[in-house]
Amino acid sequence: MKLAVLQLLVRSDERSERRALAEATARAVARGVDAVVSPGGFVLDEAFGLHAIHALGRVEVLVGDAAIDPVEHARLASAPPDVVVLSPGAESDIQAEAVFELALALSVSLAGLIIISERSGAAPGEPGHGGSAVVLLGEVLAEALSDEDMLLAEVPVPLFAPEPRAPLPELPPILAQRLAHHRGERPVVQYPADLS
Numbered sequence: 001m002k003l004a005v006l007q008l009l010v011r012s013d014e015r016s017e018r019r020a021l022a023e024a025t026a027r028a029v030a031r032g033v034d035a036v037v038s039p040g041g042f043v044l045d046e047a048f049g050l051h052a053i054h055a056l057g058r059v060e061v062l063v064g065d066a067a068i069d070p071v072e073h074a075r076l077a078s079a080p081p082d083v084v085v086l087s088p089g090a091e092s093d094i095q096a097e098a099v100f101e102l103a104l105a106l107s108v109s110l111a112g113l114i115i116i117s118e119r120s121g122a123a124p125g126e127p128g129h130g131g132s133a134v135v136l137l138g139e140v141l142a143e144a145l146s147d148e149d150m151l152l153a154e155v156p157v158p159l160f161a162p163e164p165r166a167p168l169p170e171l172p173p174i175l176a177q178r179l180a181h182h183r184g185e186r187p188v189v190q191y192p193a194d195l196s
Contacts (some may be wrong), residue, residue, distance in 0.1 A: 001034045001035070001055055001056070001154070001155050001156075001157045002031075002032060002033045002034050002152065002153075002154055003033060003034065003035050003036075003037065003115075003134065003152070003153050003154075003155055004028035004031065004033040004035070004036045004037070004150055004151065004152055005036075005037045005115055005116075005117050005132055005133075005134055005142065005150070005151040005153070006021070006024045006025070006028070006036065006037065006038045006039070006117060006132075006149075006150055006151075007039075007117065007118055007119070007120055007130055007132035007144040007146075007147070007148060007149045007150075007151070008020055008021065008024060008038070008039060008119050008120070008148055009119065009120055009121040009147055009148045010119045010120070010121045010122045010126075010127075010128040021038055024038070024148075024150060025038070027150065028150055031150075031152065033152070034055070035056070037085055037115050037117045038117060039087050039117050039118055039119045040061070040063055040087050040117070041061040041063070041085055041087065041117075042059065042061070042085070055157045055158075056082055056083050056113070056155070056157060056159060057081070057082030057083065057157075057158060057159055058081040058082050058083070059081060059082065059083040059084075059085065060076055060081040060083070060084050060085070060111075061084075061085040061087070062084065062085065062086055062087070062088075063087045063088070063089075064087075064088060064089055064127075065088070065178075065179055065182055067086040067087060067088035067099070068086075068088050068099065068102065068171060068175045068178070068179065069179060070168065070170075070171055073106065073110055073168050074168060076110060076111075077109075077110055077168055080110060080111055080161065080165075081110075081111050082111060082112065082113065082158075082159045082161070083111055083112075083113045083114075083115065083159065084106060084110060084111045084113075084114050084115070085114075085115045085116075085117060086099060086102075086103060086106075086114065086115065086116045086117075087116070087117050087118060088118070088127075089118070089119070089127030089128060090118060090127065090128070090129040090130070090131055091122075091124075091125055091126060091127055091129065091178065092124060092125070092129055092174075093129050093130075094174055095129065095174055095175065095178060096118065096129045096130055096131030097131065098172035098174045098175050099116055099118075099131055099175070100116065100131050100133055100143075101172055102169060102171070102172060102175065103116050103133060103135045104135055104138060104140075105166070105169035106168075106169065107135045107136065107137055107138050107162070108137060108138045108162045108165070108166045109162060109165055109166040109167060109168050109169060110162075110165075110168065111161070111162075112136060112137050112159050112160050112161050112162055113134075113135070113136050113155060113159050114134075114135045115133075115134055115135075116131055116132050116133045116134075116135075117132050118130055118131050118132050118144075120144070120147040120148070121147050121148075130144055130147060131144065132144040132149065132151060133151070134151055134153040134155075136153075136155060136159075137160065137162060141153040141154075141155070
């Protein structure tokens, strides 16, 4: 199955966002893809003739903090999906790198296919620092190379589950710090430090 993952630049208004998404999706369909993943999830549009998503099996889409929340990962692990799409809205380049590290670990513990689909071009501290990728059982099939990019990957269907499953990964410290900050908490650290 041919999959396209879109990484789109942050735009100033919703109309421009919709137009950019429609144009990028049309370009992907012209390349013969079976499914398109955009920041926030799958594009399901009858106008584009994309009906093949069910072939991937059960898909879970995690947006914002849910994408990096160990509680959400544990919830999904009780009945593991076939595919997990992560769209956390990284707020810095280092967060984007940490999400990539997390995706690699989740692809051998939670679901065989992990997709990161993000926006890029945001100011520091704002969501949208890229890092889109397609990871299959610990192997990177495609990775964004520019701010606005279309990743193409061939994935086997039916998808294979990780076997044996590794334990769910610990959250990288920068992502744990983000979650704590968003919740108005202080992150738990394993060493004496003052994070005030």
